[in-house]
């Protein structure tokens with residue numbers, strides 16, 4: 001209980017990973033204890049899932065990209081990226097989820113997939129398949145993608161314009177809701193009585209979606225899975241991205257240095273959601289954090305310094321190039337980017353200069369930028385003893401109104417081992433992290449909301465308007481739309 005006797009908010013903790021030798025830690029495959037190179041092995045992921053489930057993590061969340069980071073020293077140059085293994089090579093995360101699910105019972109799996117380069121009909125089928133095979137434990141991190149290299153490989157000359165990507169994504173979501181929620185009636189499958197055939201043909205219908213960007217007749221290829229719509233996650237920071245999140249996301253991810261600075265974004269998404277009739281508190285806000293924890297503050301700082309030595313500076317600048325679209329190799333080594341003429345870089349770097357702890361008065365040249373990004377990317381880095389880190393996480397909750405954290409790694413699985421050994425028991429002692437899953441063996445959505453029976457989209461979510469309920473001849477939306 002807090003001093004005013006309110007029950008303390010229970011944190012959501014996810015592991016933030018990527019199926020690549022390195023995620024937000026370019027070059028760390030050179031650190032002797034790092035096992036990032038085992039990303040190709042199912043056993044690597046199964047063991048991690050089991051370990052995280054034993055520690056009661058809510059989910060493993062897999063980031064993903066569909067192209068190489070080829071902007072730095074580019075254009076079209078992967079030479080700085082390849083030796084650092086900077087999110088390259090990278091496997092598709094979805095295939096490993098059923099294996100991890102078979103070896104666990106409650107942990108969830110967030111998987112990133114793009115609305116820009118994949119047909120909604122195909123994506124809906126893949127997620128339904130994995131939702132079935134995992135007993136409802138898959139989530140979809142909806143991204144619109146940001147790499148030009150992906151656009152070129154999917155047959156475009158350049159990326160679809162930023163806000164247009166979100167307009168496409170919005171219609172994309174409508175298509176998938178119709179497939180997941182409105183193509184098979186809730187009671188369509190009749191296997192139990194054995195007489196009516198496998199499913200009732202009158203309870204499986206075409207969705208006949210005809211829109212600006214997609215024409216999808218349906219029906220959905222898969223029968224209803226435990227969650228129907230997978231738990232929906234999103235990370236958008238632009239105006240269009242936040243509006244999209246406020247409408248569709250059940251959990252949003254954000255990166256930021258200080259809780260004071262993320263608070264306006266959090267408030268804005270919650271307000272926009274409320275304006276659309278959604279419960280603002282139901283939206284789970286998850287901040288990306290690199291937590292390096294050890295027995296003492298000094299030991300944690302020493303550990304961070306040791307790990308940082310292995311970081312690949314060129315790899316970090318390659319990541320920056322992909323994220324921002326700017327090639328810093330075009331500038332002199334002594335250029336201080338706080339004063340550079342390019343406004344987008346200048347504002348980004350000035351933001352870091354005023355918020356990154358311990359860099360006051362420092363010149364923000366390429367070296368500083370690469371050292372800042374090399375471990376944990378653009379997320380907050382919290383380094384210290386269990387007490388120090390737990391205090392800071394609690395401050396994020398209090399000041400930033402976040403609900404939990406995506407914990408990235410400097411070295412896999414060592415960073416998680418330290419979190420499990422030092423931090424989780426401290427959070428549990430403080431009563432801010434559960435001792436067990438709210439719904440053991442439950443779906444991703446049940447465990448994210450902490451409520452048994454909450455496997456389907458919450459009633460105030462816009463996707464529910466497509467639900468085809470038992471007893472309805474056709475889903476209500478189809479009558480209203482006249483199709």
Ligand SMILES: Cc1cc2nc3c(=O)[nH]c(=O)nc-3n(C[C@H](O)[C@H](O)[C@H](O)COP(=O)(O)O)c2cc1C
Nearest residue numbers: 063064112143145235236237238241253254255288
């Ligand atoms: C914590 C976090 C995780 C993200 N993960 C991915 C990812 O795995 N793949 C991807 O293509 N984009 C990812 N993004 C990028 C976002 O989806 C989005 O493109 C980016 O934040 C820019 O948002 P905006 O276009 O609304 O400004 C992530 C962003 C954040 C903050």
